[in-house]
Amino acid sequence: MKIAIDARSLEGDKTGVGRYLENLLRVWRKRKDVEFIIYFKDLVPDVSGADKNYFESDNFTLKRLDNPFGFSSNFFFQHFLLPYNLKKDGADFFFSPFYLRPFFCGIKSAIVLHDISYEAHPEWFDKKSQLVLRALSKISAYKADLIFTVSSYSKSEIVKYYKIAPEKIVVTTLAVDSGFGKGADEKGIDEIKNKFGLSRFVLNLGTIFTRRRVSEIIDGFEEFLKGDKSFQLLIVGKNATFPFVDVDRKIEGINKRFKGDRIVRVDFVSEGDLINLYGGCEAVIYLSDYEGFGLPVIEAQSFGKPVITSYNSSLVEVGGDSVEFAKENEPECISQSFNRVLGSKEYQEELIAKGGDNIKRFNWQKAADDTLSAILRKI
Numbered sequence: 001m002k003i004a005i006d007a008r009s010l011e012g013d014k015t016g017v018g019r020y021l022e023n024l025l026r027v028w029r030k031r032k033d034v035e036f037i038i039y040f041k042d043l044v045p046d047v048s049g050a051d052k053n054y055f056e057s058d059n060f061t062l063k064r065l066d067n068p069f070g071f072s073s074n075f076f077f078q079h080f081l082l083p084y085n086l087k088k089d090g091a092d093f094f095f096s097p098f099y100l101r102p103f104f105c106g107i108k109s110a111i112v113l114h115d116i117s118y119e120a121h122p123e124w125f126d127k128k129s130q131l132v133l134r135a136l137s138k139i140s141a142y143k144a145d146l147i148f149t150v151s152s153y154s155k156s157e158i159v160k161y162y163k164i165a166p167e168k169i170v171v172t173t174l175a176v177d178s179g180f181g182k183g184a185d186e187k188g189i190d191e192i193k194n195k196f197g198l199s200r201f202v203l204n205l206g207t208i209f210t211r212r213r214v215s216e217i218i219d220g221f222e223e224f225l226k227g228d229k230s231f232q233l234l235i236v237g238k239n240a241t242f243p244f245v246d247v248d249r250k251i252e253g254i255n256k257r258f259k260g261d262r263i264v265r266v267d268f269v270s271e272g273d274l275i276n277l278y279g280g281c282e283a284v285i286y287l288s289d290y291e292g293f294g295l296p297v298i299e300a301q302s303f304g305k306p307v308i309t310s311y312n313s314s315l316v317e318v319g320g321d322s323v324e325f326a327k328e329n330e331p332e333c334i335s336q337s338f339n340r341v342l343g344s345k346e347y348q349e350e351l352i353a354k355g356g357d358n359i360k361r362f363n364w365q366k367a368a369d370d371t372l373s374a375i376l377r378k379i
Helices: 016-028 074-088 127-143 152-162 186-196 214-225 247-257 271-280 295-302 313-319 331-342 345-361 364-378
Strands: 002-006 035-040 060-064 093-096 108-112 146-149 169-171 200-205 231-236 263-266 283-286 307-310 324-326
Touching (some): 016 035, 016 364, 093 364, 108 127, 108 364, 127 152, 146 152, 169 364, 186 271, 200 214, 214 231, 214 247, 214 331, 231 271, 283 295, 283 331, 295 307, 295 313, 295 345, 307 313, 307 331, 324 331
Parallel strands (some): 002 093, 093 108, 108 146, 146 169, 231 263, 283 307
């Protein structure tokens, strides 16, 4: 029995989809009853230094699909190279951890819809993204034999916007990476603080989409600073706002007014640096108008950190009663949440204790087992 996987998300800097697939593979490498063919577009990443190299398995075949015409194209890879190799390699099932599958797959298939914010709020996306996501992912969703998603909220949204039968959609929640919740040490924390010029800081992370309200977080933090200048805010994430919001210019203005780097922003950090940032921060703030899951919420809790998040979408489901909910995603409410969390050690300890209980609900072993079981039932 052969299951083929589109593994492009593991190439280059891994974002959420890549980490999702990586964690599935860490579990599936132990399943000797199934063979996995793992396809790459440009390169097979070197994970030899990773904890428990997840490519080292007799049931994994790693293949980079060369384009015979010499150019690099996601479209050509997905709709021509993948179908050709699926047939050539005798695959029984195709799994895409992203939103898309080949137009003509030739075998049964599953896709993962992490959220459908592009359908609920198309105004947040440019025309190219709308075409790829709104049109092509909908076609993929209809053609796929299974759809996986990461929260009950996302499932309800898929049913609402795509009119797809609920029984076709399987919820398998995300969990915390195996290296998270540990690994941070005093030396590493001191080094990362020196690297970015930090002392006591709040961490905000994730690609900066308009819906994630980073501009409002900055404004709310500026208001908070008027009463307490002992904290800094570190923002980790590439700016992908649409329409574009110049958050760096806003940060520069605030830092000038407060005569120091009270807010710092970087595009990307390594996993090792991220672990130390989680370990060294005072709290994590992760706001959004719409999320399919909200992984930073439970990542922060695995490090024993209090979390500020939004009272909407899947964040209510994931956070439960273990987080500080900003009443609204607006500067005044955000500032109030900063004051409540950072101004009370007792409240911090309450959130940390509840967070420790909350993360017990999320497990990669269960997510991977449930995903594979659903696939095997379809073959």
